[in-house]
Amino acid sequence: MADTTSAGTAERAFGFRPLYQQVRESLVRRLIDGSWQPGQLIPSEMELAREIGVSQGTIRKALNAMTAENLLVRRQGHGTYVAAPEESRILFQFFRLVPDSGERVFPTSRILSSSRERATRDEASMLKLAPNSSVWRIERLRSLEGDVMIAESLSLPARRFPGFEKLEEIPNNVYRLYSERWGVTIGKATEKLKATSADTADAAHLGCKPATPILKVTRIAFDLEGNPVELRISRCLTERSHYLSELR
Amino acid sequence: MADTTSAGTAERAFGFRPLYQQVRESLVRRLIDGSWQPGQLIPSEMELAREIGVSQGTIRKALNAMTAENLLVRRQGHGTYVAAPEESRILFQFFRLVPDSGERVFPTSRILSSSRERATRDEASMLKLAPNSSVWRIERLRSLEGDVMIAESLSLPARRFPGFEKLEEIPNNVYRLYSERWGVTIGKATEKLKATSADTADAAHLGCKPATPILKVTRIAFDLEGNPVELRISRCLTERSHYLSELR
DNA sequence: CAGTGGTCTAGACCACACA
DNA sequence: GTGTGGTCTAGACCACTGA
Known part of the structure; x- marks a missing residue:
């Protein structure tokens, strides 16, 4: 993922895909494969940014998109949780x-x-x-x-x-x-x-x-x-x- | 509007309201009072930012919110249009x-x-x-x-x-x-x-x-x-x- | 080509929750 | 107080459009 930050060129040749969407997909995969369970607190924006190698703003855009899809729930002062079927x-x-x-x-x-x-x-x-x-x-x-x-x-x-x-x-x-x-x-x-x-x-x-x-x-x-x-x-x-x- | 940029204090005393929401409301008012007509091209982000006295990013957040509500249509390379009942x-x-x-x-x-x-x-x-x-x-x-x-x-x-x-x-x-x-x-x-x-x-x-x-x-x-x-x-x-x- | 919206980054500060 | 997400800014570069 970090590769595409400075050199989007290779990516572009195979069809441009915004970074935050790639991040979103990789995070959705964690939901699909169960590494993040419903109700669980996921790492903070800063931690994810460090781990994935993109800026906090890009992580935020991915997380907000997932929140809009009802996949995550964000609570100011708390953190971000995997949406549970409550x-x-x-x-x-x-x-x-x-x-x-x-x-x-x-x-x-x-x-x-x-x-x-x-x-x-x-x-x-x-x-x-x-x-x-x-x-x-x-x-x-x-x-x-x-x-x-x-x-x-x-x-x-x-x-x-x-x-x-x-x-x-x-x-x-x-x-x-x-x-x-x-x-x-x-x-x-x-x-x-x-x-x-x-x-x-x-x-x-x-x-x-x-x-x-x-x-x-x-x-x-x-x-x-x-x-x-x-x-x-x-x-x-x-x-x-x-x-x-x-x-x- | 520019007042609240550096000094949100007065605003806060009467209940905090994000700047981009205030911008959104002032733009919606232009739709309501008809100063912006359906189908019309509205000013670019940069122009609105200068006019209203906030950053381009704040304008963008307001415009994107309105786009999500089907009030505006944005086209890369073109501009932003008031949604028309097509x-x-x-x-x-x-x-x-x-x-x-x-x-x-x-x-x-x-x-x-x-x-x-x-x-x-x-x-x-x-x-x-x-x-x-x-x-x-x-x-x-x-x-x-x-x-x-x-x-x-x-x-x-x-x-x-x-x-x-x-x-x-x-x-x-x-x-x-x-x-x-x-x-x-x-x-x-x-x-x-x-x-x-x-x-x-x-x-x-x-x-x-x-x-x-x-x-x-x-x-x-x-x-x-x-x-x-x-x-x-x-x-x-x-x-x-x-x-x-x-x-x- | 110039101008638009779209993406990405970096950093500051605010509101909120909890210990 | 500390750490979280939320807001706001500023600036760089990319992708798309039409002249």
């Missing part, structure tokens, strides 16, 4: 269903089933798996303020989550589970929303009449390297809640 | 309904009606208007790839849009209209999504059976000062399209 952060970043009147609340969950299955064609294509790969499939119900609002199914590539069947319990916040148990960090996700009607199973789960309009949310969640690692299909009752989307 | 930008920033198979497309629109009305209780509360204020109410249908997909109603505070009735035509991209005709710039918006069923009017408009599940999107759009200036309720067919939400 309830409150997950709540704001990934959970968009909000009661119509009232604040954002973390839902509670009840597991219905959990099994190993052959991936359907849809699962395989959305998770970029070979046909007939194994997936773990979890069905659960989620409640907001005591009422069941969401019936959802999670599909996980079995290869990325070995020993899933040995879990005694599947917690509410699965992203923390993925992180702590398999070192899988969710970085971003895309959701596709459609309106559909409750089938009889949905109706039984959600406590509504069949054919009630429900919001179907199809989420694909990606790890830090950009690989899809979770497919989640949520069927949501939106009679007393809504999906919140902010356009900036 | 089709492509609006398409990505504010229009989230995407055909299931295929690229994002800007919809076409057909106006059904346009009239001045008393604000309903809901309109008044969401637009922060006094009860019984006047609003313009526009009904229109929007098509994606030739098929009607959205039936929507727009409500605008009459006070903010004087002479609306004199318009010969209401264009597809109304945010450009607001900007060009009334100097109203939309900075951000929030959308609340619910699943509901098509009533007979929806069914007639959207060419579907009554009771078809549809996605109801309630948008409140805000100007640069954070005042609500548009209420938009869109009823969307999502049989061959979906609402795209990206979680980062």
Whole structure:
């Protein structure tokens, strides 16, 4: 890295890449390979600058970029920490269903089933798996303020989550589970929303009449390297809640 | 502004505020009061630094913050421009309904009606208007790839849009209209999504059976000062399209 | 070529947290 | 007090654009 400081020439021949982006990538790699664990305090700007051989300002630019991506958390007077999948952060970043009147609340969950299955064609294509790969499939119900609002199914590539069947319990916040148990960090996700009607199973789960309009949310969640690692299909009752989307 | 450079003391007594944020605010004010028009080239960093009496680096930080908010567009070798409500930008920033198979497309629109009305209780509360204020109410249908997909109603505070009735035509991209005709710039918006069923009017408009599940999107759009200036309720067919939400 | 924004550095000082 | 991140400055050089 220090080489490119004074002599960017070699670098330039293969396509220019700002130093701070190279630094960013090398730091992201430490997150990916687990040398920096969620919640951990990382070295100060000055230490990183010395270690990597660039100025403090360049380190800062890389760290600020990672903070903007929710990979790090910086606290003045404290230091810089690896972002951890805490309830409150997950709540704001990934959970968009909000009661119509009232604040954002973390839902509670009840597991219905959990099994190993052959991936359907849809699962395989959305998770970029070979046909007939194994997936773990979890069905659960989620409640907001005591009422069941969401019936959802999670599909996980079995290869990325070995020993899933040995879990005694599947917690509410699965992203923390993925992180702590398999070192899988969710970085971003895309959701596709459609309106559909409750089938009889949905109706039984959600406590509504069949054919009630429900919001179907199809989420694909990606790890830090950009690989899809979770497919989640949520069927949501939106009679007393809504999906919140902010356009900036 | 130059005062606070060496002597932040007075400022500090009334609550510390970073210089670059003060600069940002003073530049945003130029957008609000119209001294900088959409599409216009603004002075270079060096010129602004001299004019305001801070360093180029501080100007840069303010300009980059505004760029991140989609208020400015910066082009290396060119200069810095005030962001304009261009089709492509609006398409990505504010229009989230995407055909299931295929690229994002800007919809076409057909106006059904346009009239001045008393604000309903809901309109008044969401637009922060006094009860019984006047609003313009526009009904229109929007098509994606030739098929009607959205039936929507727009409500605008009459006070903010004087002479609306004199318009010969209401264009597809109304945010450009607001900007060009009334100097109203939309900075951000929030959308609340619910699943509901098509009533007979929806069914007639959207060419579907009554009771078809549809996605109801309630948008409140805000100007640069954070005042609500548009209420938009869109009823969307999502049989061959979906609402795209990206979680980062 | 001149002028713009983009990167990188170096150093000073400020605000904040904790021991 | 000491050390952290946050702000601000100043200046050098690079990459891109259009004349």
